[in-house]
Structure formats: structure tokens, C-alpha cells
Amino acid sequence: MTAPLIDVRDLERTFVVRRKEGRLRRRAETVHAVRDLTFSIGAGEMVGYIGPNGAGKSTTIKMLTGILVPTSGHLRVAGLEPQKHRVELARRIGVVFGQRTTLWWDLPLRDSFDLLQKIYRTDPARHRANLAEFVELLDLGDLLDTPVRQLSLGQRMRGDIVAALLHDPEILYLDEPTIGLDVISKGRLREFLRTLNARRGTTLLLTTHDLQDIEALCDRVVVIDHGTAVFDGPLADLHRQGGSTRTLVVDLVDEAPPIEVAGAVTRRVEGPRQWLAFPSDASAAPVVAAVAASYDVADLSIQEPDIEDVIRELYSR
Numbered sequence: 001m002t003a004p005l006i007d008v009r010d011l012e013r014t015f016v017v018r019r020k021e022g023r024l025r026r027r028a029e030t031v032h033a034v035r036d037l038t039f040s041i042g043a044g045e046m047v048g049y050i051g052p053n054g055a056g057k058s059t060t061i062k063m064l065t066g067i068l069v070p071t072s073g074h075l076r077v078a079g080l081e082p083q084k085h086r087v088e089l090a091r092r093i094g095v096v097f098g099q100r101t102t103l104w105w106d107l108p109l110r111d112s113f114d115l116l117q118k119i120y121r122t123d124p125a126r127h128r129a130n131l132a133e134f135v136e137l138l139d140l141g142d143l144l145d146t147p148v149r150q151l152s153l154g155q156r157m158r159g160d161i162v163a164a165l166l167h168d169p170e171i172l173y174l175d176e177p178t179i180g181l182d183v184i185s186k187g188r189l190r191e192f193l194r195t196l197n198a199r200r201g202t203t204l205l206l207t208t209h210d211l212q213d214i215e216a217l218c219d220r221v222v223v224i225d226h227g228t229a230v231f232d233g234p235l236a237d238l239h240r241q242g243g244s245t246r247t248l249v250v251d252l253v254d255e256a257p258p259i260e261v262a263g264a265v266t267r268r269v270e271g272p273r274q275w276l277a278f279p280s281d282a283s284a285a286p287v288v289a290a291v292a293a294s295y296d297v298a299d300l301s302i303q304e305p306d307i308e309d310v311i312r313e314l315y316s317r
């Protein structure tokens with residue numbers, strides 16, 4: 001078996017903060033930003049890393065990139081210890097922050113990209129080939145001579161993604177890459193990331209509060225809460241873990257009292273329309289058959305579980 005590309009075991013990071021106590025006194029308090037964190041990611045995986053505010057996501061990413069030193073535990077990225085081999089690691093990873101740019105504000109995009117080639121000492125031919133491919137995929141050709149400060153958020157984000165990828169990293173960390181983007185820009189970005197993964201096998205670790213990013217991109221999710229992983233597995237299993245339900249929406253020919261059938265519970269009635277919840281891992285067929293056998297049905301549809309609800313349920317445990 002090959003070693004995982006990202007290997008995190010019993011990782012811990014604490015911060016000592018001074019909290020005000022009374023008017024003058026301050027008390028030192030230890031914050032466990034990350035504790036007992038264990039997960040590993042294989043080459044080519046696309047993993048969503050999610051959790052509520054303050055769960056420890058940024059602290060984890062900072063340790064993975066070598067910006068922050070762990071308090072204890074085992075951490076390897078591409079076989080390297082990030083804090084000891086920061087420069088070497090920088091060539092193997094790309095980082096994109098949705099909330100801030102790594103581009104030079106007053107320079108045209110093209111100049112930012114040229115500077116990055118010099119900083120990373122990327123082979124010039126390789127740089128040109130990558131630039132041509134990414135500019136085409138992200139439709140940035142007409143914007144190369146525009147200073148970054150004149151770009152829209154979506155255009156700048158595409159520029160940031162190109163900047164993070166020009167040196168051919170194996171791993172791309174994305175921190176809220178679609179924040180503030182409109183639906184079209186989000187869709188375009190997700191499409192690009194899927195293509196990148198399929199063509200080059202780039203490993204993606206994605207932090208986001210937009211669960212549609214996760215649904216569109218990730219086969220696997222790691223959920224972190226209070227610094228520790230509370231779930232690690234396929235998205236479909238997350239639905240099961242959360243005990244989530246699917247909903248059968250029934251339009252009756254006439255208004256009726258709440259439907260009573262085995263295997264489902266009627267949650268809502270509005271005129272002739274009723275909403276019946278049933279377990280998401282059960283088949284809808286028996287519920288549909290039971291409803292159709294006893295009621296005059298005009299129409300039926302099934303709503304899949306809302307991942308936001310599943311996650312809310314998981315956090316609240």
C-alpha cells in the first residue's frame with residue numbers, strides 16, 4: 001500500500017489566550033483549537049473539510065501548509081514534515097483563500113503570473129503550457145492585461161486559482177473558494193476543479209460553508225467540531241449518520257386529514273398537499289404504494305434530504 005499523501009495522526013494545537021478578569025487582571029486560558037485529530041488523504045482524492053465557525057479548520061490548514069507548528073502529534077504532507085520543510089513543501093502544494101488574494105493588486109494578471117514563475121523557478125516551457133491551459137479553461141484570456149484591482153470578485157478568484165496552480169502542485173487547498181460568487185461563477189469554478197482533478201489527479205482539500213460545493217465536488221467529507229473529527233466518510237453515509245429522512249410530497253385530488261401509512265410520518269399538510277417523511281436509507285416504493293392504495297393521488301414527488309439539516313443535526317450532538 002502506498003503512503004497517504006496527507007497523513008494526520010493525534011494532531012493537537014493549543015493557543016494560550018489571556019482573558020480579561022475584572023478591570024485589570026487577566027487570566028491565561030488554553031484553547032484547544034485542534035485535538036486528537038486523525039485522518040489521511042490519498043493522492044487524487046477530493047475531500048471536503050467542514051465544520052462550524054471556530055471548529056479548527058483554518059488551524060488545521062495552517063499546520064498542513066507549515067504556517068503553524070503543531071503542539072503535538074504526527075503530520076506528513078507528501079512525505080514531508082510541513083513546519084520543517086516549508087520551502088520544499090511550497091513547491092508541492094497550492095493554496096487558495098477565498099477571502100484574500102495572493103495576486104499583486106496593482107499589476108496586470110499576466111505580470112503576477114510571470115513573477116510566480118520566477119519565485120517558484122518553474123520551468124519556463126512548463127509555465128507557458130500551464131498558463132495557456134488554465135487561462136483557456138477559466139476563460140481569462142481577455143483579462144490578462146487588466147490590473148487585479150479592476151477585476152470582479154469572480155474574475156480575481158479565477159486568477160488566484162491559476163496563480164496557485166502554475167507550479168504544478170500535487171495538492172490544492174481551497175479555503176472558501178466560492179464565497180461571494182454568483183451561481184454562474186460558482187458553477188464554472190466547480191467545473192474547473194473537477195476537470196483539474198480528472199486530468200491531472202490533483203488532490204483537493206476544500207474548506208467551505210457552502211455545502212453545494214461539497215455535493216458538487218467531494219466524494220468524501222471530514223467533519224470537524226471542537227477540534228476533532230466527528231465524521232469521516234462518503235457524503236451518502238453522512239446522510240445516514242445524521243438519521244436524515246427523505247420526503248414524499250403527495251398532491252391529493254381533494255383535501256384530507258393527515259395521511260396515515262406504514263413506514264412514513266406525515267409532517268405537514270397544506271390544502272391538498274401533504275409532506276411525508278421516511279428514512280433516507282429506505283425505499284420509497286412501499287410508501288408510494290400504500291399512499292396510492294388508500295388515497296386519490298393527483299401527483300407525487302420525492303425530496304432528497306437536505307445536507308444542511310444533516311450537518312446541523314451532527315453539530316448539535
Ligand SMILES: Nc1ncnc2c1ncn2[C@@H]1O[C@H](COP(=O)(O)OP(=O)(O)OP(=O)(O)O)[C@@H](O)[C@H]1O
Binds near residue numbers: 016033051053054055
Ligand atoms: N492565533 C490564535 N490565537 C488564539 N486562539 C486562536 C488562534 N487561532 C485560532 N484560535 C482559536 O482556535 C479555535 C479554532 O479556530 P479556527 O480559526 O481554526 O476555526 P475555523 O474552523 O477555521 O473557523 P471559521 O469557520 O470561523 O473560519 C477558535 O476557538 C479560535 O478562536
